[in-house]
Amino acid sequence: MVGGVTEPRAVLPHPARLADIAQQAGVSEATVSRVLNGKPGVAATTRQRVLAALDLLGYERPLRLRQRSAGLVGLVIPELTNPIFPAFAQVIEQVLAGHGYTPVLCTQSPGGATEDELVDQLVERGVTGIVFLSGLHADTSADPARYARLAGHGVPFVLINGYNPHISAPFVSPDDAAASRIAVRHLRALGHRRIGLAVGPNRFVPVRRKVAGFLAEMREGGGEGVVRHSLFSVEGGQAAAAELLAAGCTGIVCGSDMMALGAIRAARERGRAVPGDVSVIGYDDSDLFAFTDPPLTTLRQPVRAMARAAVGTLLEEIGGDLVQHTEFVFQPELVVRGSTAAAR
Numbered sequence: 001m002v003g004g005v006t007e008p009r010a011v012l013p014h015p016a017r018l019a020d021i022a023q024q025a026g027v028s029e030a031t032v033s034r035v036l037n038g039k040p041g042v043a044a045t046t047r048q049r050v051l052a053a054l055d056l057l058g059y060e061r062p063l064r065l066r067q068r069s070a071g072l073v074g075l076v077i078p079e080l081t082n083p084i085f086p087a088f089a090q091v092i093e094q095v096l097a098g099h100g101y102t103p104v105l106c107t108q109s110p111g112g113a114t115e116d117e118l119v120d121q122l123v124e125r126g127v128t129g130i131v132f133l134s135g136l137h138a139d140t141s142a143d144p145a146r147y148a149r150l151a152g153h154g155v156p157f158v159l160i161n162g163y164n165p166h167i168s169a170p171f172v173s174p175d176d177a178a179a180s181r182i183a184v185r186h187l188r189a190l191g192h193r194r195i196g197l198a199v200g201p202n203r204f205v206p207v208r209r210k211v212a213g214f215l216a217e218m219r220e221g222g223g224e225g226v227v228r229h230s231l232f233s234v235e236g237g238q239a240a241a242a243e244l245l246a247a248g249c250t251g252i253v254c255g256s257d258m259m260a261l262g263a264i265r266a267a268r269e270r271g272r273a274v275p276g277d278v279s280v281i282g283y284d285d286s287d288l289f290a291f292t293d294p295p296l297t298t299l300r301q302p303v304r305a306m307a308r309a310a311v312g313t314l315l316e317e318i319g320g321d322l323v324q325h326t327e328f329v330f331q332p333e334l335v336v337r338g339s340t341a342a343a344r
Contacts, residue, residue, distance in 0.1 A: 021050065032050055035051070036050075038062075070128070071129075072122075072128060073102070073131065074127045076122075076133065077105070078107075078133070084284040084303070087286045087287070095307060099315060104127065115146075119150060123150070132158070137159045137163075138205045139204055139205075140204070144164050148167075156318050158170050160307075162206060173306075173330070174306065175330065175331050177209045179210065179299040180210045182332065182334050183253040183281045183334070184218060190251070192250050192251035194247075195226075195252070196228065196245075198230060198240035198263055199228075200231060200255050206255075210255055230259070232255060233258055234265070237254055237256070237258065237260060237261065237265075237266075241259075241263035245272065249278075255283055257298055259282070260298065261292065264294075264339065267280070282296045283301075284299075285298045285300035294339045295338040298335050299332040300333040302331070
């Protein structure tokens with residue numbers, strides 16, 4: 001009894017449903033029964049598969065199987081309107097929970113708490129570690145000393161998307177320069193020669209890397225490249241693409257899938273068909289963009305691999321292991337769908 005309220009007893013799934021759990025986990029019903037009843041003799045990996053199956057099928061775990069939290073881990077992200085951020089957050093939270101940690105999601109918003117304020121709140125709550133996703137570490141105009149102060153509090157942290165050599169920490173990033181090169185090669189193979197790049201503000205490290213890769217590939221492969229900076233949003237992509245279309249570009253590479261949606265809108269406003277008249281490539285590939293009109297050709301960030309690497313590195317630091325403070329770079333993948341086609 002807690003606070004005068006009797007805690008409800010967890011009800012095990014009906015025996016008829018054990019088969020569903022067993023099938024989901026790829027084990028026998030007897031093994032499922034042993035796990036649910038807390039019996040010994042089940043390998044840890046098998047036990048984890050059964051618990052995962054229980055969660056996936058929507059069953060509540062029996063009280064005896066609920067893990068006590070190994071500690072709080074903060075996840076600081078810019079916002080939730082861009083689908084790539086919730087995609088990262090979901091995987092990071094899943095991996096943390098699988099290791100017994102309780103994730104604390106902290107989201108910035110215009111007029112709301114800043115990254116520094118969120119970090120102060122996390123430190124006050126005694127978090128075990130922090131994961132930063134596309135934070136101020138990626139902004140070349142921001143003071144990196146804030147991360148040295150965080151390290152001074154004894155809080156381990158890892159940084160995703162954006163590298164700063166003045167910050168002593170592990171970084172996890174996609175290869176943004178390679179992504180631009182891959183996109184340009186794809187468009188050039190389709191016959192496009194006048195190619196544009198629509199990206200966010202130039203103060204961000206991923207943007208600078210995308211621009212560097214784009215310009216290098218255009219120089220090496222021939223053709224004319226045009227770069228336009230705007231905001232990382234649908235409206236920003238629309239504005240940048242309008243200028244690129246006016247400059248005669250028939251292929252547009254975008255710094256995010258959201259910007260790519262804006263580029264498609266800009267083309268249609270001018271009576272251009274996508275991909276008939278203009279080919280558009282996005283960047284990120286969260287789940288929604290296979291269902292846009294047309295389905296979006298994009299560069300896929302390896303979200304699951306990057307998130308797992310970030311959490312694994314953080315947990316090593318939390319455990320006191322020596323972790324190399326360097327950047328771990330992951331390769332993007334071109335996903336060809338319906339927004340690119342041969343140039344007319």
